[in-house]
Amino acid sequence: MTVFEAIIIAIVEGLTEFLPVSSTGHMIITSWLLGISNDEFTKLFEVCIQLGAILAVVVLYWKKFFVFDKNRLNFYIKLIIAVVPALIMGYLFSDKIDALMESPMVVGVTLLLGGIVLLFVDKWFNHPTIDTDEKIDNFRALRIGFFQCLALIPGMSRSAATIIGGMQQKLTRNVAAEFSFFLAVPTMAAATGYKLLKGYKLLTEHPENLKLLFIGNVVAFIVAMLAIKFFIGTLKKYGFRMWGYYRIVVGIAIIIAIYMGYKLEV
Structure with a gap:
């Protein structure tokens, strides 16, 4: 991986982490297009x-x-409770x-199915009763x-899944989106820690990878700052359609690309 490739993937991550479009799916396709x-x-x-994005x-x-x-203590407790199922x-x-992350077909199908769901989410859950995160109880x-x-x-989107889950639990769109953002912090911190434990040799044996990881996190952080504000604005105005x-x-x-014979090997 070159510095340029690291920046491209980090931009994709920053743009898509908090949008309901699957950052993982987009990075899988981007890395394939880059040939890495x-x-x-x-x-x-x-x-x-x-981690940089969150x-x-x-x-x-x-x-x-x-x-x-x-x-704030109650806020932390709710985040801990909400993150446990995904950790387990x-x-x-x-x-x-x-293994699923190595299948572009899985990404394509889940993007498609998730997109169909998003067309109807605003109609399905249009009677919210919870307009602040303080009103979210532990069971919700x-x-x-x-x-x-x-x-x-892969391709399902953590943001989409948690926002839809929040709206199903009577949260307003904005509160569901913000709670999804908050929940990303412990979730992705745990995922990053676990991945580093499994793959630390890729960093200790190849110090240049540390530089790429640092650059990637900085770029993802900056782009995500802009993407969050953009998403909240479009969510208020247009919903999920x-x-x-x-x-x-x-x-x-x-x-279509897969059926036409393109080798989307990841």
Whole structure:
């Protein structure tokens, strides 16, 4: 992986991490287009630069994380409860998840199906009753956490799964989106830590990879800062339909490319 390739993948990650379009799916396709998808460091890089993107949430919503009072304690408890299902499922099915990440067809199909769902989400869940994160109780947080498990399938989108889960639990679109952002912090921090433990030799034996990982995280952080603000703005104005159409177009394009004989080997 070159510095240029690291920057390209990091830009894709920063743009898509908090959009309901699957950052993992987009990075898998991007690394294939760059011709580096078979490299083991690329697979570690694609997971670990998500840490840079989620740090953007900590900076933009720093009062949620660092102003300590009784409400903040409840906030942390809800995040811990919500992250547990994905941690358990991710640990139990780690090898199967890695295998799925090597299949562009899985990405194409899940993008397509998820896009169809997004076309109807605003109509299905149009009577919200929870308009602040303080009103989210522990049981609702747990249920949203189970929705997040769907994102273990590449192309599904962690953001889409948790936002839809939040709306199904009567959260407004904005509150569901923000809770999804908050939940990304412990989830992706754990995923990054686990991936580094498994692949630390790729860094200790190849010090140049540390430089690429640092650059990737910085770029992903900067781009994600802009993407979060953009997403909240479009969500308020247009809802999820536009993202549904986008996912459908991209999903169909990937599936057609595979059936036409393009070797999307990852």
